[in-house]
Amino acid sequence: MKPGTMWQMMGGTNVRSVLKALDLMEPVHRAAWLGAAIRHGVLARLAEAPATLDELAESLAPEPSGRAGLRAWLRHGILLKELRLRDGRYHLSGALGRLLADPDNDGLAGYMEALMGLHARGVGGVLDRLKEGETYSVADLDGPLIARTSELLGPVLREEIDRAVSTSGATALLELGCGSGHYLRYACERNPELTAVGVELDFGVADAAASAMEWHELADRARIVAGDLRTVTLDRTFDVVTLFNLLYYFPVEQRRDVIAAAAGHVAPGGQLVLGASCGGGTLANNMLDIWFSSMAECGPLPKPDAVVAALEAAGLSADKPRRALPGESYFVFVGRRS
Numbered sequence: 001m002k003p004g005t006m007w008q009m010m011g012g013t014n015v016r017s018v019l020k021a022l023d024l025m026e027p028v029h030r031a032a033w034l035g036a037a038i039r040h041g042v043l044a045r046l047a048e049a050p051a052t053l054d055e056l057a058e059s060l061a062p063e064p065s066g067r068a069g070l071r072a073w074l075r076h077g078i079l080l081k082e083l084r085l086r087d088g089r090y091h092l093s094g095a096l097g098r099l100l101a102d103p104d105n106d107g108l109a110g111y112m113e114a115l116m117g118l119h120a121r122g123v124g125g126v127l128d129r130l131k132e133g134e135t136y137s138v139a140d141l142d143g144p145l146i147a148r149t150s151e152l153l154g155p156v157l158r159e160e161i162d163r164a165v166s167t168s169g170a171t172a173l174l175e176l177g178c179g180s181g182h183y184l185r186y187a188c189e190r191n192p193e194l195t196a197v198g199v200e201l202d203f204g205v206a207d208a209a210a211s212a213m214e215w216h217e218l219a220d221r222a223r224i225v226a227g228d229l230r231t232v233t234l235d236r237t238f239d240v241v242t243l244f245n246l247l248y249y250f251p252v253e254q255r256r257d258v259i260a261a262a263a264g265h266v267a268p269g270g271q272l273v274l275g276a277s278c279g280g281g282t283l284a285n286n287m288l289d290i291w292f293s294s295m296a297e298c299g300p301l302p303k304p305d306a307v308v309a310a311l312e313a314a315g316l317s318a319d320k321p322r323r324a325l326p327g328e329s330y331f332v333f334v335g336r337r338s
């Protein structure tokens with residue numbers, strides 16, 4: 001290639017900007033490749049044992065017509081240094097791939113899958129909808145993937161449970177929108193005298209949470225109720241009521257009622273602990289704001305002042321909101337009933 005042609009290819013005097021644009025290719029391809037490798041079990045499979053093209057093709061490309069595409073996809077893994085081909089077998093070679101293959105890092109694996117799904121569709125796709133006068137809907141979200149990535153907040157919210165639930169003494173806990181029930185389980189394991197109720201709207205998720213309680217031999221202490229937290233009636237009040245990662249699923253004008261409904265379950269001397277991403281923050285947080293602001297049934301991430309005002313309006317005395325994740329707009333709110 002002539003130097004002049006190369007100069008033109010590289011954008012001439014814009015060479016720095018062109019290089020910056022080209023630099024984006026590798027991280028985007030890596031995220032796409034790793035996301036697919038997680039989704040289709042390639043990382044888990046290769047973490048167990050290296051495999052040949054034929055062995056991988058049995059599940060990944062069972063038709064002969066798919067073989068060439070699979071080979072090229074695997075070669076992409078080699079170019080990205082996530083794979084190595086030795087003696088006809090593909091081996092995992094990247095530290096990140098190995099980390100993501102470990103089931104203990106499922107939250108991180110969920111995030112990697114979400115980068116090219118939830119994140120890319122939100123940031124890259126929202127204008128396609130808005131321009132047509134359309135919105136997203138909760139059905140556009142991949143619920144199980146959201147649940148997996150929510151697990152990244154696990155340490156933060158377990159710390160909040162540690163604050164609210166002591167390690168001994170009879171305590172009644174209610175979790176509204178309990179999902180798979182992992183926080184209920186954590187609280188039960190923390191305090192052997194604790195009894196708990198989880199309320200979950202989605203029947204399938206509620207069923208899975210109830211099975212998880214049985215599996216962990218906690219069913220006698222943790223009951224799962226399939227129902228809507230806005231209308232559910234329970235036969236008692238609770239020392240601690242939690243509402244984690246859920247407020248923005250409701251339109252702004254309903255959030256006071258949601259908080260009032262949650263507060264109605266708090267016993268005298270008890271507390272409502274609410275964890276929520278709020279407006280602002282980093283790229284990840286703002287990506288959520290794009291989604292929730294653009295979903296017909298939901299609304300923008302809340303403002304901390306509005307949450308505090310709703311707690312007070314519900315008859316609770318609100319602590320100063322706590323930024324639970326340094327540098328991020330994720331807040332924990334506590335409202336106490338005297």
Ligand SMILES: C[S@@+](CC[C@H](N)C(=O)[O-])C[C@H]1O[C@@H](n2cnc3c(N)ncnc32)[C@H](O)[C@@H]1O
Nearest residue numbers: 150177178179199200201202227228229244245
């Ligand atoms: C983002 S997940 C959060 C789950 C859990 N709180 C956590 O932080 O891991 C929200 C959960 O709330 C449930 N949910 C949504 N609206 C609800 C409602 N009105 N009543 C009860 N549960 C609801 C969803 O089905 C989902 O399982």
